[in-house]
Amino acid sequence: MNVLTLVPTASTPEVRFDPESGVLLLKGESYPENSLELFRPILSWVEDFLKSTTLPVKLEIGLTYLNTSSIKSLMDLLDLLEDAHRENREVTVTWFYDEENDRALEMAEEFREEVTLPFFVVPQK
């Protein structure tokens, strides 16, 4: 499998998914014109990765803002990982948030409430 890399823009996040390490990085902001289009290759890459390897999956999120359409798409990604976790795949999610931003913490917590997989919410200065 190839590394999935998307270069960030003002309204789309940096994406770097590495099939060797199992680290999936999402960083920046997400309020694209069309979140379905943005997330389609991301979701299909993760589906392939889950099928074609047995490596642990480490999703690292440093998203500072998501519009509601992106929130829905990120939920789809977390649902994929949740299913894998329920089938005994080793999956962890780590969400880094700006410790001065209460809203960013709330957003992370609201995603955490939706899943049972190990989900760490980590403040950053």
Added chain:
Amino acid sequence: MNLFELKENLNDSGSLITFSGSFSHGIIEELGTAVRAYLESETVQKSAMMDVFSVYIEAAQNVRNYSGSAPDGILVIARQGDHYEVHSGNVMDGAHVAELTARLEKLVGLDKAALKALYKEQLRQERPADGGAGLGLIEMARRASQPLSWQFRPLPDGRQFFSLRVVV
């Protein structure tokens, strides 16, 4: 056009940024950057800045997505005392007025906890046919410090001008 009067009216309403015209995605990004630069210069708390920005994005993207083939509309970000207001307006198909009114009226009666529950419920619904998430209005209501307020104004061609005010 009397630009002086127009500008005076906007100033009296506390307008910080006003945009009227065709909402491209690029314009939404640019105005968003300008909004944030302004709020940062005012040293607004990060959580308040995120509330204003989030309401702005949802309102602007709604105008773009729901105003038909020509995404024409108006958006005003204003400051009134301690509060920020996001006003958005666009022409829409008259056939959707009843449904939109019902959705807005439902939100007005809900407190923050009930809005969160509704948000979570909607997050778990299938995506609506328009490709959105059905979450935008709920998100705006959650960020708002007062109930959403809105108006419809009928146009001669049967369409309606919808305006929405969100106080953050």
